[in-house]
Amino acid sequence: MLSHELELRVEVQNLRREFDSKEKKVVALNGVSLKVREGEIFGVLGPNGAGKTTLIRILSTLLLPTSGVARVMGFDVASEPEKVRAVINMASGSERAGYDYISARGNLWFFSQLYGLPSEVAKARIKRLSQLLGLDDYLDRKFYMLSTGYRQRVTIARAFINDPKIVFLDEPTIGLDVMTAMSIREFLIKEAKENGRTIFLATHNMAEVDAICNRVAIIDRGRILTSDTPTNLKRSLGAPALVMEVSPLPVNLAFLNAVEGVKGFTTSVDEERGLARVQVVVESEECVTRALAGVAASGMRLVSSWRQQTTLEEVFVSLVGRGFVEREHEVGE
Ligand SMILES: Nc1ncnc2c1ncn2[C@@H]1O[C@H](COP(=O)(O)OP(=O)(O)OP(=O)(O)O)[C@@H](O)[C@H]1O
Ligand SMILES: [Mg+2]
Incomplete structure (x- = not known):
């Protein structure tokens, strides 16, 4: 299928975000524009402080833009945040995203219920995601007893529990061993390919972008410097x-x-x-x-x-x- 026939999932036009800190104004995003379609794994690659997390937070309705427009599935993130939230999910590699004293399964169940999933649907999804992420043998362990890698697998599973059209991931494999990072990447590729999900990934890991992204925007100091497939850029x-x-x-x-x-x-x-x-x-x-x-x-x-x-x-x-x-x-x- 030609790319223009694929559904437009994320559209950002001239997005700007400023922060007022004590002495000076920080411009975290300085006129960012991009488009991402269904089934794409889109990477935003840049060094520390480039503006990646700010962009993800705006697109997932956790933060308002200073100016410019961002639409997700056609909904404006600033004026229609509930509509955006219904079709997305997000996860970050640096947050600790689970309840320690309940099991991995209990955690996934809890989040499935926040989305109001019927119990049969929730059970089936937990089963499917656990299989794909190699969590089967760990589901009944308490969250705090899991290793960093398995906790992150649960966090990733959680980000897919509501069958989202778009998943925003902020450094999803940061600090993980090679094997865990690889299985998470394989899972993401599968979700994009087989279910047409859009994966919007912020990272400073070049190898990760090379391994899984269909397209990448290289960002520095709040600006996109270039955007293309990794192969074309190289x-x-x-x-x-x-x-x-x-x-x-x-x-x-x-x-x-x-x-x-x-x-x-x-x-x-x-x-x-x-x-x-x-x-x-x-x-x-x-x-x-x-x-x-x-x-x-x-x-x-x-x-x-x-x-x-x-x-x-x-x-x-x-x-x-x-x-x-x-x-x-x-x-x-
Ligand atoms: N809440 C805030 N208040 C003030 N400044 C902020 C805030 N959030 C981000 N910034 C600043 O905005 C800029 C972009 O930050 P952001 O966290 O988006 O970068 P990043 O690309 O995610 O970096 P990293 O790779 O370190 O995660 C930085 O200069 C940062 O200090
Ligand atoms: Mg960040």
């Missing part, structure tokens, strides 16, 4: 990234900013080996030669270098000139 970079290991420490890489065709770079220091690993987003092969020559010209030693398939990290670097971690430090200052 392809748009043209050449594989250049990785250089450079010594001695501390290294001065200012010269890279002046190398023609360098779109940005990130640095991580390996104290033990006494070197810095520099990932450079390059426009062309000639640019690689210039960057490598620049190391020697600046009086440093090139320990090793290689090329690496571009990831969404390089896409971000090419857009802002810096990596996620470096950006988070900048914004935190």
Whole structure:
């Protein structure tokens, strides 16, 4: 089916949200526009403070926008929040979302009753979601006795209990082990594919976006920098990234900013080996030669270098000139 035939589920136009803190005004969202359709897993990817949670809170009616319009299933989040709430659900990876002294099953039952589900329907849904999320053997344990991973599986199950058209997930796999994160991701893919659900996912995990999102919007300082499929975004970079290991420490890489065709770079220091690993987003092969020559010209030693398939990290670097971690430090200052 062509994408324009699929039902429009989320539509955001020029959304703005400001917060007044003590001294200054913070602009958490600065003119965000996007559209998400049925069956899509849409990722909002950005560093700390980019505005992801603010966007999710507005779309799930927990927070009002300062200006702009957001519609979910055609309903305005600001003026028709009850209608929006009836067709969505949400979960966050950082909240502790359950009652400790009742069982996992009891928790799911409790939420099913908040939605007024008939008991047969509720039982069937709990059974189905538990099977899909590998919870069968854990349903009768008290919530507080579950490991972080199983608690999060219950939290995810809860977010699907009302058969929502759209599920908003804020960092759903944060702090989870690889196996748990994988089973949650498989579950999300299945729900989108088989039930046409829209999954709207905020994360700073590039690998997660790469693994499950049909489309992604990269967000930084309240603005969407670009939006496309992960594959198209990576392809748009043209050449594989250049990785250089450079010594001695501390290294001065200012010269890279002046190398023609360098779109940005990130640095991580390996104290033990006494070197810095520099990932450079390059426009062309000639640019690689210039960057490598620049190391020697600046009086440093090139320990090793290689090329690496571009990831969404390089896409971000090419857009802002810096990596996620470096950006988070900048914004935190
Ligand atoms: N209630 C609030 N009061 C004041 N400022 C806020 C509030 N909520 C968010 N902010 C600010 O708005 C900006 C965006 O925050 P938000 O939590 O949406 O970012 P995020 O992308 O979810 O970040 P993270 O990856 O750390 O979760 C930040 O500068 C944050 O400090
Ligand atoms: Mg957040």
